[in-house]
Amino acid sequence: MTEWLEDGYDYLRDKLIDGIAEVGRIAMLVGDTFRKLGRGLRSFGLVVDQMDHIGVQSLMLVFIVSLFTGAVAAVQAGYQFANVVPLKFIGSVILRSVIIELGPVLTALIVGGRVGASIAAELGTMRVTEQIDALDAMAINPVRYLVVPRVVAAVIMLPMLTIIANFIAIIGGWIVCVTTLDVSTHTYVTSMKTFFFMKDLWSGLIKAFFFGGIIAWMGCYYGFRTEGGAEGVGIATTRAVVSACVLVLVSDYVIANVLFRFIFAS
Amino acid sequence: MIKIRDLKIRLGKKQVLNGVDLDIPTGKTVVVMGRSGTGKSVLFKNIIGLMHPDSGSIEVDGQEVVGLREKDLNEVRKRFGVLFQSGALFDSMTVGENVGLPLREHTKLPDAEIAKRVADRLEWVGLKGVEAMKPASLSGGMRKRVGLARAIAMDPAYILYDEPTTGLDPIMSDVINRLIRSLQQRIGVTSIVVTHDMNSAYHVADEMALLNEGRVVFTGTPDEARTTSNPMVRQFIEGSSEGPIKP
Ligand SMILES: Nc1ncnc2c1ncn2[C@@H]1O[C@H](COP(=O)(O)OP(=O)(O)OP(=O)(O)O)[C@@H](O)[C@H]1O
Ligand SMILES: [Mg+2]
Numbered sequence A: 001m002t003e004w005l006e007d008g009y010d011y012l013r014d015k016l017i018d019g020i021a022e023v024g025r026i027a028m029l030v031g032d033t034f035r036k037l038g039r040g041l042r043s044f045g046l047v048v049d050q051m052d053h054i055g056v057q058s059l060m061l062v063f064i065v066s067l068f069t070g071a072v073a074a075v076q077a078g079y080q081f082a083n084v085v086p087l088k089f090i091g092s093v094i095l096r097s098v099i100i101e102l103g104p105v106l107t108a109l110i111v112g113g114r115v116g117a118s119i120a121a122e123l124g125t126m127r128v129t130e131q132i133d134a135l136d137a138m139a140i141n142p143v144r145y146l147v148v149p150r151v152v153a154a155v156i157m158l159p160m161l162t163i164i165a166n167f168i169a170i171i172g173g174w175i176v177c178v179t180t181l182d183v184s185t186h187t188y189v190t191s192m193k194t195f196f197f198m199k200d201l202w203s204g205l206i207k208a209f210f211f212g213g214i215i216a217w218m219g220c221y222y223g224f225r226t227e228g229g230a231e232g233v234g235i236a237t238t239r240a241v242v243s244a245c246v247l248v249l250v251s252d253y254v255i256a257n258v259l260f261r262f263i264f265a266s
Numbered sequence B: 001m002i003k004i005r006d007l008k009i010r011l012g013k014k015q016v017l018n019g020v021d022l023d024i025p026t027g028k029t030v031v032v033m034g035r036s037g038t039g040k041s042v043l044f045k046n047i048i049g050l051m052h053p054d055s056g057s058i059e060v061d062g063q064e065v066v067g068l069r070e071k072d073l074n075e076v077r078k079r080f081g082v083l084f085q086s087g088a089l090f091d092s093m094t095v096g097e098n099v100g101l102p103l104r105e106h107t108k109l110p111d112a113e114i115a116k117r118v119a120d121r122l123e124w125v126g127l128k129g130v131e132a133m134k135p136a137s138l139s140g141g142m143r144k145r146v147g148l149a150r151a152i153a154m155d156p157a158y159i160l161y162d163e164p165t166t167g168l169d170p171i172m173s174d175v176i177n178r179l180i181r182s183l184q185q186r187i188g189v190t191s192i193v194v195t196h197d198m199n200s201a202y203h204v205a206d207e208m209a210l211l212n213e214g215r216v217v218f219t220g221t222p223d224e225a226r227t228t229s230n231p232m233v234r235q236f237i238e239g240s241s242e243g244p245i246k247p
Helices: A002-035 A037-042 A046-052 A054-081 A085-127 A131-137 A142-181 A185-194 A200-226 A231-261 B040-045 B069-078 B093-104 B112-125 B141-153 B171-188 B198-204 B222-227 B231-238
Strands: B004-011 B014-024 B029-034 B055-060 B080-083 B158-162 B190-194 B207-212 B214-218
Touching: A002 A142, A002 B040, A037 A046, A037 A085, A037 A142, A046 A085, A046 A142, A046 A200, A054 A085, A054 A142, A054 A200, A054 B069, A054 B093, A085 A131, A085 A200, A131 A142, A131 B080, A131 B141, A142 A185, A142 A200, A142 B190, A200 A231, A231 B014, B004 B040, B014 B029, B014 B040, B014 B055, B029 B040, B029 B171, B029 B198, B040 B055, B040 B158, B040 B190, B069 B214, B080 B190, B080 B231, B112 B141, B141 B171, B171 B190, B171 B198, B190 B198, B207 B231, B214 B222, B214 B231
Parallel strands: B014 B214, B029 B190, B029 B207, B080 B158, B158 B190
Antiparallel strands: B004 B014, B004 B055, B207 B214
8 A cells, every 4th residue: 555655656756857857948948049049040041941831831721720710700709699799799709809819829729730740840850860969060059050940930920820810710700791690891890990909919919929939949849859760759749739739728828817917907 | 189088978777888998099090899789879979079978088189078068069079070870961951051061050151162162072972963962862872971071071180980881782881981091091080980890890990999888898900909819809800699798
C-alpha cells in the first residue's frame, strides 16, 4: 500500500518537474528570440519567405472556413432571434461575434493546425538530420536563422489573415441573411454600422498578434526538441499543434479579460 | 593545434567520455576510431561546442573553448569546416545556396564573387555545375561531397569529418579518401576524421587514435598501429569479437 503511494508520488513529482522545466525552456526560447530579433530582421528575405508560407498559402483555407463561419453565425442568430429580437439587429451580432471572437480564434486554430504542424515537421526533420547542428557549426545561430523569421512572419500574418477572415465571414453572413432570412442588404449594413466599435476590431487583432506568436513558437520549440528520427518528428508535430491550439484558447480567455476589464473597460 | 585534456561527459546514465586526452598537431590528419557508440560523434560535437563537457579542457590554437560564450565560440567555429555523417545539407536550398551559405552569412563578398567561389569548391570535390540541384535529388556520395564543398567554402584551418566514408561504395570511399588527402596537401588543413572504416583510416591518417570505454587507449602512426601489440588495437584492426573490447 505504501509502495503504491510512493510510486504515485514519484510519478507526480517527475511530471511536475518536467512541466516546470518545459515552461522554463519555452520561456528561454522566447527570450532568445527577442535577443536575436535585431540581427534576425536583417535577413529580411527569410521573413518574406515565411510570410508567404504562413500567410499567403493559408489564404484558401481561411477563406473557406470563414465563409462558412459567417454563414453559420447568421443561421444561428436567425434561429435564436426568432420571436425574441428583431432581425434588424442581426448584422451587428454577426459583426461583433466575428471580429471579437470567431475571426481571430478560428483563424488561429486552422493556421495553428496547418502552420504549427509544418514548422514543427520542418525544424524537427532539420534537427534529426543534423541540419541544426550544421547551422551551429557554421556559427549561424539557429534561433536567429530559423525562429526569428517564423515568429515575425506569424505575428504579422495572423492579424492580416484575421482581417481577411472577418471580411469573408461577414460576407458569408450576408449571403445567408439575404437569401434565407429575408433581411435586406441595407438593414444588414445599417445594423453593422450602428454597433461597430473600433475597440472590438482592435481586440481581435491584438489577439491575433499573440496567437501568431504562440503558433510559431510552439512549432519551433517542439521542432527543435525533436529526437529519434521520423517517429520523433511525428510526435513533435502532434505536440506542436495540440499545445498551440490549447494555448490559443487559454490565452484568448486571458487576453479578453485583460482587454475588456482594464484596457477597453470604459 | 588542438589539445584535448581529461575530457569527461555524461549523457543520461552513461559516462560517454571518461577522461579523453588527444593532440591534433597542425597540418596533420588524425583519425579517431572506435566502435559504434563509443562516443566518437560526442567527442566531435564537444570540439565545436555543439555539446558541452562536464569537465576537461579543449584548446584550439592555445585558446580554451570549453565554457566560451557563444559570441567567442562562433569566432572559433568559423575556423572549422564540418562534414556531418549525413552531409546535413539544407534541403530547402539548392546545392549552390548550401555551399554559399557560410559566405553569405559571414563575409561581405558580392554575389558574383560568392558564385565563383561556390563553383570553384564544387569543382574541387568533382561536382561541376550541380549548383541548381536540390539535395533531395543527389546520391549519398554526392551529398557528402557537397557537404565537403560547404565545409571548405570559408577556407577553414580545421576540418572535422564524421564518418566520411560510412555507407558509401568502395569506389566512392576512395574518392572521398583522396579528397581528404588532397585538401590536406592543397590548403594545409588540420583534420580530425572520425570513422570505423579501417581502409579509410589507413589511407588518410598521419596519426590514429583508438577510443574505447570513454578513453583514448592508443595513439600512433598507421605503421605503429599495424605492428603494435596493444590487444585492443589488434582486435579492432582484425575485426574480431573476441578480446578485451566487449562486443
Ligand atoms: N544527446 C544524447 N543524449 C543521451 N545520450 C547520448 C546522446 N548522444 C549520444 N548519446 C550516447 O552516447 C554514446 C556515444 O554516442 P556517439 O553518437 O558518440 O557514438 P559514435 O561513436 O559516434 O557511434 P557511431 O559510430 O555509431 O556513429 C551512445 O551510447 C549514445 O547513446
Ligand atoms: Mg557517430
